[in-house]
Amino acid sequence: MSKVFLCKADELAPGEMKRVPNEEVGDICVYNLEGTFYATADLCTHATASLAEGDIDDDLITCPVHWGQFHIPSGKAVTFPCERDLRTYRVELEGDEVYADLSAEAEEAASDDSSPI
Numbered sequence: 001m002s003k004v005f006l007c008k009a010d011e012l013a014p015g016e017m018k019r020v021p022n023e024e025v026g027d028i029c030v031y032n033l034e035g036t037f038y039a040t041a042d043l044c045t046h047a048t049a050s051l052a053e054g055d056i057d058d059d060l061i062t063c064p065v066h067w068g069q070f071h072i073p074s075g076k077a078v079t080f081p082c083e084r085d086l087r088t089y090r091v092e093l094e095g096d097e098v099y100a101d102l103s104a105e106a107e108e109a110a111s112d113d114s115s116p117i
C-alpha cells in the first residue's frame with residue numbers, strides 16, 4: 001500500500017478542494033463534501049485542466065475549461081465533453097490528517113460496474 005498525506009482535515013471547509021502534487025501518480029485533488037473527504041486525479045480526462053480550479057456543485061466537480069463534470073465519489077464522467085472516468089483513491093482519516101491510498105480506488109468506484117452513466 002502506498003499512502004500519501006493530502007491535508008489536515010481542518011484545512012478544507014465543506015465544499016472546498018485543493019490540488020496535492022504527487023510524483024508517483026500525478027496531481028491529486030482532495031475534496032471535502034459535507035465533512036466527508038474524497039480524492040481523485042486532478043487532471044481532467046478531457047484535456048489539460050486542473051479540477052482543483054473548477055467548481056463543486058453538490059457531489060459533482062465542474063472542470064474550469066469546458067465545463068464537463070465528474071461525480072466526485074465515483075469518478076464517473078457525467079457531463080460532456082468528459083467521457084472517460086477519473087481515477088479515484090480511497091481516503092483514510094488518521095486523527096486530523098487526511099491520506100490517500102494510491103493502491104486502492106474509492107469504495108464507490110471499486111464496487112461499481114464501470115458502465116457509463
Ligand code: FES
Pocket residue numbers: 044045046047048049063064065066067068069081082
Ligand atoms: S479540459 Fe475539462 S472539460 Fe475540457
